Amino acid sequence: MRNEHRDAPFLSASADALMNRETGGSRSYADVGAWSGADLENRLQELRKALQDPQSAPPKQRDRYELEAQRIELEMQNRELRELQAEMQASRDLYADLYDFAPQTYLAVSREGLIRAINLTGAQMLGWERGNLTGKPLAPFVHAEDQPAFFTFLRKLFEEGERTSREIRFSPKGGSPCTVVLEGILGSAPAEGTPFARLAVTDITERKRAEAIKERENRVLRGLQAVQHTVREGADLPTLLQRVCQHLNEEAGYALAWIAQPVDDAERSIRIMGLAGETRYVEAMQGRVSLTWGPGADGGENALGYMARTGEYLVSNSLREESLWAGRDIAHSMGMNAAAGLPLVYDDRVVGLMGLYAWDRDAFDEGEMRWLLQLANELATAWATLAYQEQHRQSEQERQYLLEFLNATPDFVAMADVAGNVLYRNPGAYRLLGQDPAHRPLESIRMSEAHPQWSWHRLLNEAFPTARQEGVWQGEMAFLDTAGREIPVHQVIVAHYGDDGSVERFSTIAHDLTAFKRQRAELERTRRSVALDELGSVIAHQLNQPLTAALMYADGTLNRWQGQQGVPDGSEEGVVRVKEQVQKAVEIVQDLRKFLNGGKPQLQPLDLNALIERIGPRLILGRETHQHHLREDLDPDLPEVSADSTLLQECLQNLVNNAAEAMQEAEVDEPAVDIRTRFREDGMVEVQVRDSGVGLPETLRENLNQPLFTTKPGGIGLGVGICRSVVEAHGGVLWATPNDPEPGTTFHFTLKPVEADPEEEAG
Incomplete structure (x- = not known):
C-alpha cells in the first residue's frame, strides 16, 4: 500500500488545509490497524506538530487530532505487546524443550512428597510414563533404607527454605538401583501461592562404581602420599619405613606389612626395618628359621633370596600352594591366605624388600600390583634419597668440623x-x-x-x-x-x-715463619756475637798496639823536627794529618771494641741525609781504582733517626766497600754505588746501597746470619756481620736482594726515627 502521508508535503499551519487533506484521503482513520509501523510513526509526528501550533486548527479539529493520536499510540503499544508475547512464547517453548530433554532429572514435589511435575528424563529414570507420575508420591521410588533421609531432606528444605542437597539411592520400576544426588530449592505456584520444591536429580551411579573400583587402589596411592609426606618432613629412614608399614596395615587393610634390608654379610641376613600388623608371624618365623636371603639349609632358594637376587616381585594368592614362601603354614594358621613380595630397586640395585600379607585369597590382582609396584618404586627412591641425605649430613658435619678447625x-x-x-x-x-x-x-x-x-x-x-x-x-x-x-x-x-x-x-x-726466623736469627745473632766478640777483641787488641805505636812515632817525629832547620816543606803538616787519622782510627777501634764487648751504641738524633752528604766523599777513599763514584738519592722528607754516628759510618763504609769490590770483580765500565734513603709506610727509615756488580750468591743471601761468612778470597767475614750487629743494635733489620733483571745487589737496612716529643706534638 502506498504511504500517502509520507509522500504528502508536511502539514501546514492552516487547520483547514489539514482537514481538507484528511477528508480527501483514500483511507479512513479506522484502518490504522492495517498501517505499517513507519506510517503510524509519521502520522503521529504530524499530529503532534499540529497540536503544538494553536493556529493550525479550531478546537473541534484539535479534539479530533488528539483522539487520532491516542488511537495511533494505542495501536503502537498493542503491536509491541503482541511482539513481546510472541517472543515469550518462543522462549517458553525453547525452555520447555530444554527441560524435557535435559540429561538431568528435574521435578517438582509438594511438601507431602507428591510429584507435581517431572521432565521426560526423570520419567525414564523412574521407568514410568510422565503422565502417570503426576500426583504420585516420590517416596516409593526411594530405596527403603534411604527413605528416612529423603523425608528429612524435604522437611529441612520446606522449613528452612535454603538450598540443600542429599545423596540417596533410587529403586526404579524394573531397573537396577542407582545412586543420585538431590539438590533442591523452594518455589511457589503463581496462581495458588502454594510452596513446592524444585529438585535437580544427578545420577552418580557410574561415578560411585568407579570410586569403588578405585578405592582399593587409592589405599596404595595414599601410601605413596604417606611416603612423600614423610620424606618432606625430613624423617629418617627407620621412621619412614615404620610409617609406611603402619599405613599399609591400618589404612590399606593388609594383615601384615614388613620392610627389611638385605645385609651383605657372611650370613646374608635380613634386618627388619619396619613392621606392622600380625607381628606374631615374624616372631614365630624368627624363632623357627633364620631370616636370610641366601640359600637355605637344603641349598634351595626362598622368596627373599629370589627377590634379592633377581629384583623381581612375587605374588601368591594362595599360600598353601606356594613353595617359595617360608613359613606359609604359620601364616595360613593365622588366617592369612595371600602374600606379595616386592623388591625395592634403585639404580639396578636392591636396597630393600617389602612383604605384604592379606586375609583374603586372590587379594593381589593386576590393578593392586600396579599400584603396589609404584609404591615400591617410590619407596626405593625415598630409601636411596634418605640414605644419600644421611651421607650428605655426615659429610656436612665433617665439613663443619673441618671448617671450625680451619x-x-x-x-x-x-x-x-x-x-x-x-x-x-x-x-x-x-x-x-x-x-x-x-x-x-x-x-x-x-x-x-x-x-x-x-x-x-x-x-x-x-x-x-x-x-x-x-x-x-x-x-x-x-x-x-x-x-x-x-x-x-x-x-x-x-x-x-x-x-x-x-x-x-x-x-x-701456610705457616708463619716470622717467630721461627726471629728465634733462629736471635740464636745466630748470639753465635755471631760470641764469634765477633772473641775475634773483635783479638783484632782490636792487635790493632791497638800498632796504632798506639804509630801515634808515638808521629809524636816523636814532630818533637824532633820542632826548632830544626831544613825540614822539607809540608812534611810537618803531613805528619800532623797522619796523626789525626791514626787518632781517629784509635777511637773507631775503641768504640768498636766497646760495642763488641757488649756495650750499647750512643744513640742521638741524627740527620741521616746530612751524614751521608758529609761522609760521602770519604766512603770510596782508599780504593785501588779511583773511577768509582757515589750517587745519592735522598728523601727530602726524611725524619731524624736515633743512631750512633760512628757505628753508622762504619756500617756504610763496609757496605760501600763491598759494592765497589763487587763491581771491580765484574769489570763494570762505569762503576757507581747508589745510596738511597726513603721513609716507609710502616714508620721506619730505610737505607739502600746498590751496586751493579757480580751479584750476591743465593747461599750468601740465605746465610747473612752466619758469623764470619765471606765469599772473598782471603776475607775474614767481619764486614757484613758487623753491619748486621750495628743495625740490629739500632733496632733495625739488614737484608739483601738481587737487582733482577738488572745485574748487581742491593743491601737494605732500616733505622728507627726519633720519637716525637709529646709536648711538641700537643703544641
Missing part, C-alpha cells in the same frame, strides 16, 4: 681456582695479612697481590707446575701484608683434580 687455626688456609680467583680464606689468612674480611670480599681478592714479586714468580714457575704434576708442593715463600712487609711462610700447595683428570682447584696452607 677457622680456629692461626695458619693461612685458602682455596682458589685455576684462574687465580680466591674461593675461600680462613680468618687466619686475613689476620696474617692484616686485612678485614668485611672490607675484602673474596671476589675482590687476587692471589698475585698477596705475594712479593719474587715469591709470585716462584709460585708460577715452580710451585703450581709441581703441584699440577705431582699433586703437592711445599717450600718457603713469602706474603705481603697491608703495610707492604714481607712475611716469611712455609707453604704447602695441593692440587685437586676433576673427573677428567684436569686440575680444578688449588688449596694451600
